[in-house]
Amino acid sequence: MxxxxxxxxxxxxxxxxxxxxxxxxKELSVAGFSVVVLEQGLYRTNGDFTHDEWxxxxxxEMTNHPSWNDPQTFRHSMDxxxxxxxxxxxxxxxxxxxxxxxxxxxxxxxxRPIDFKEKSLLGDIPGTGFDDWxxxxxxxxxxxxxxxWQIGVSGAVGPFDxxxxxxxxxxxxxIKSSGVILEKGARALxxxxxxxxxxxxxxxxxxxxxxxxxxFCMAFGCEVGAKSSTLVSMIxxxxxxxxxxxxxxxxxxxxSTDKNGRVDKVVYMDASGTEHAQRAxxxxxxxxxxxxxxxxxxSESAAHPDGLANGSGLVGKYLMGNAHSxxxxxxxxPLNDYKSVQASRIVHDFYExxxxxxxxxxxxxxxxxxxxxxxxxxxxxGTPPDIPTWGxxxxxxxxxxxTRKMTLLGSATSLPLETNNISLDPEVKDDKGRPALRIxxxxxxxxxxxxxxxxxxSAEILEAAGAERIWKKDVVPTTLLAHxxxxxxxxxxxxxxxxDRYHRSHEVPNLFxxxxxxxxTSGRGQPxxxxxxxxxxxxxxxxxxxxxxEI
Amino acid sequence: MKKPSSPAxxxxxxQLSGTAGVGWLATQWPLFLAAAEAASEQQARxxxxxxxxxxxxAALDAVTAQIIPSGETPGAREAGAIWFIDALVxxxxxxxxxxxxxxxxxxxxxxxxxxxxxxLPFDEQTAVLAEMASGQFFSILRMLTIAxxxxxxxxxxxxxxxxxxxxxxxxxxxxxxxFGYYDAEWKQPSEIGGxx
Numbered sequence: 213m214x215x216x217x218x219x220x221x222x223x224x225x226x227x228x229x230x231x232x233x234x235x236x237x238k239e240l241s242v243a244g245f246s247v248v249v250l251e252q253g254l255y256r257t258n259g260d261f262t263h264d265e266w267x268x269x270x271x272x273e274m275t276n277h278p279s280w281n282d283p284q285t286f287r288h289s290m291d292x293x294x295x296x297x298x299x300x301x302x303x304x305x306x307x308x309x310x311x312x313x314x315x316x317x318x319x320x321x322x323x324r325p326i327d328f329k330e331k332s333l334l335g336d337i338p339g340t341g342f343d344d345w346x347x348x349x350x351x352x353x354x355x356x357x358x359x360x361w362q363i364g365v366s367g368a369v370g371p372f373d374x375x376x377x378x379x380x381x382x383x384x385x386x387i388k389s390s391g392v393i394l395e396k397g398a399r400a401l402x403x404x405x406x407x408x409x410x411x412x413x414x415x416x417x418x419x420x421x422x423x424x425x426x427x428f429c430m431a432f433g434c435e436v437g438a439k440s441s442t443l444v445s446m447i448x449x450x451x452x453x454x455x456x457x458x459x460x461x462x463x464x465x466x467x468s469t470d471k472n473g474r475v476d477k478v479v480y481m482d483a484s485g486t487e488h489a490q491r492a493x494x495x496x497x498x499x500x501x502x503x504x505x506x507x508x509x510x511s512e513s514a515a516h517p518d519g520l521a522n523g524s525g526l527v528g529k530y531l532m533g534n535a536h537s538x539x540x541x542x543x544x545x546p547l548n549d550y551k552s553v554q555a556s557r558i559v560h561d562f563y564e565x566x567x568x569x570x571x572x573x574x575x576x577x578x579x580x581x582x583x584x585x586x587x588x589x590x591x592x593x594g595t596p597p598d599i600p601t602w603g604x605x606x607x608x609x610x611x612x613x614x615t616r617k618m619t620l621l622g623s624a625t626s627l628p629l630e631t632n633n634i635s636l637d638p639e640v641k642d643d644k645g646r647p648a649l650r651i652x653x654x655x656x657x658x659x660x661x662x663x664x665x666x667x668x669x670s671a672e673i674l675e676a677a678g679a680e681r682i683w684k685k686d687v688v689p690t691t692l693l694a695h696x697x698x699x700x701x702x703x704x705x706x707x708x709x710x711x712d713r714y715h716r717s718h719e720v721p722n723l724f725x726x727x728x729x730x731x732x733t734s735g736r737g738q739p740x741x742x743x744x745x746x747x748x749x750x751x752x753x754x755x756x757x758x759x760x761x762e763i
Numbered sequence: 764m765k766k767p768s769s770p771a772x773x774x775x776x777x778q779l780s781g782t783a784g785v786g787w788l789a790t791q792w793p794l795f796l797a798a799a800e801a802a803s804e805q806q807a808r809x810x811x812x813x814x815x816x817x818x819x820x821a822a823l824d825a826v827t828a829q830i831i832p833s834g835e836t837p838g839a840r841e842a843g844a845i846w847f848i849d850a851l852v853x854x855x856x857x858x859x860x861x862x863x864x865x866x867x868x869x870x871x872x873x874x875x876x877x878x879x880x881x882x883l884p885f886d887e888q889t890a891v892l893a894e895m896a897s898g899q900f901f902s903i904l905r906m907l908t909i910a911x912x913x914x915x916x917x918x919x920x921x922x923x924x925x926x927x928x929x930x931x932x933x934x935x936x937x938x939x940x941x942f943g944y945y946d947a948e949w950k951q952p953s954e955i956g957g958x959x
Contacts, residue, residue: 426938
């Protein structure tokens with residue numbers, strides 16, 4: 213792998229090696245640019261990934277800062293005082309090369325044409341930042357296809373899918389018992405279940421091995437590299453160019469600007485906390501929808517008193533997490549949903565918003581094992597409220613239910629609200645004195661309504677499929693966000709957006725932001741494929757601008 | 764309901780019979796009991812623990828046996844959850860020792876002037892512990908008991924994979940379809956394309 217000295221001015225520093233950063237690193241280094249990727253996490257590879265639930269879920273091995281305590285604070289309302297979350301960080305993401313594409317469940321839904329122009333179609337929603345995107349599905353489609361074929365996506369076209377220019381590169385993963393139950397129940401109700409598109413290989417592809425169905429997808433790294441993280445799909449190609457250095461254990465403190473208002477250096481700490489500054493001609497922030505705004509806000513200066521690229525005041529605002537509902541069910545025969553990928557079937561009949569429902573929102577339902585697929589989490593989380601949490605009856609339920617259960621997950625829209633945001637905590641700091649990430653979030657009532665709606669449909673499906681027992685887990689305002697969207701939205705108007713349609717900051721010409729933070733609306737709950745399509749598109753435009761001397 | 768057995772379904776059923784179901788576990792129960800008795804004698808002598816003293820270990824072990832009790836099948840005690848807790852406290856969870864000691868002190872106070880918690884009959888232990896069930900000590904012990912019963916055996920608990928056998932889990936790196944009963948007998952409707 214190529215190494216650069218911090219004093220060497222590289223063409224691009226990319227902050228974050230995840231779903232977007234990994235794509236940008238590959239595209240720009242293949243195009244011949246010199247690239248340094250700063251990643252705060254470890255450089256784990258396939259051999260480092262285990263089935264160790266204790267480490268992953270209870271020690272937060274992949275989500276904690278690798279070198280020091282970096283707390284986050286949470287509150288539901290801007291009138292409340294935020295407090296440090298007791299266990300899981302409220303904005304949860306993986307700190308590792310490849311970012312959250314390493315530990316996600318790899319559900320890979322394209323957005324549809326309506327996702328980009330819903331305000332034009334449905335009208336304004338007062339009190340929200342509901343808006344159209346500055347681009348269309350048709351403009352993004354070639355890049356979705358690049359994601360399919362370069363990242364590696366398995367699937368089959370469903371009845372409601374948006375137009376596509378090329379077929380899926382691989383057939384879907386095999387159906388699971390939970391998928392069969394969704395098929396049976398949904399068809400009985402006249403719905404249209406379809407195979408789940410996944411960024412997991414069903415066949416050997418691009419020199420990578422296919423899924424072995426071990427079942428440890430969600431929150432775990434894939435030990436055979438079948439999950440199409442950027443760690444296995446993009447980063448090796450970037451490194452092979454000889455133009456790209458992945459620099460792990462590098463936590464960025466600030467992006468500094470010169471007297472002309474252009475960014476010139478990225479200041480970061482290594483694992484010991486020692487500061488370094490990497491010089492760069494241009495900087496792309498791909499640190500995710502929570503850390504990206506935190507970094508821009510931390511990069512305030514005399515010239516940028518409210519934070520870098522924050523002339524609109526919208527950096528950190530409009531955080532969207534995708535509302536969701538969970539409906540668990542138990543059946544009389546073993547499903548063994550702990551095996552293989554999370555989801556094998558989905559239902560997209562409720563994707564579009566329907567004014568007759570009386571609220572805005574849409575979403576999808578998928579059949580999956582969710583967080584309690586594995587033994588510890590099963591016993592820890594998997595018992596419904598009428599079962600005691602300890603003792604003989606608890607044990608009996610835990611014994612009987614592990615192989616016989618499944619979940620229907622409803623994944624839905626979140627409306628963009630200014631009052632839902634990322635800011636710097638005024639009191640709490642991390643071990644190195646950086647202000648803690650403060651999350652202020654309460655789902656809009658319509659978000660909770662669509663989540664409940666999807667839960668009601670899920671319960672009907674499970675009942676139609678013959679479930680012995682159904683548990684509708686309460687739909688309540690969330691305190692944990694795994695999807696971090698909207699906090700540096702894209703748009704044509706510098707007063708109402710942070711970056712332009714090509715991800716360039718409106719006020720700093722050589723600063724780009726490319727990750728989930730650019731989303732104008734939330735989509736229906738599976739954002740990663742769109743993050744990556746945007747990254748392929750951004751890389752093409754940024755590369756062209758750089759070659760033309762326009763950066 | 765008797766159904767014709769497809770090759771896939773037969774493959775699934777034979778896979779199932781090859782794994783250790785709860786029924787198999789029940790027949791092996793006396794063996795585990797003997798092993799557990801030997802372990803608890805060792806424990807009573809204060810041998811083998813890296814961090815826990817014998818009294819603390821006995822009390823915590825009794826708590827784990829309340830949370831996932833032994834019965835027709837082994838529980839947290841036989842799975843050696845206490846060894847998981849000991850290994851944890853001896854390494855990354857050293858900070859938890861004062862909390863564990865304080866919790867056990869409270870249990871012993873609740874157990875009356877004569878006996879320690881560990882020496883009470885099972886049902887009396889249940890009543891004492893129930894008084895503390897809404898507190899932090901209990902919720903941490905519940906988590907540790909579950910983890911100690913079901914975590915990777917390399918972490919000290921889940922001895923002989925007893926926890927996994929209880930629930931029907933096998934920690935494999937490769938599975939092949941069919942995965943369960945319902946997909947074994949599933950036929951893709953012809954109107955939507957087949958899949959490999």
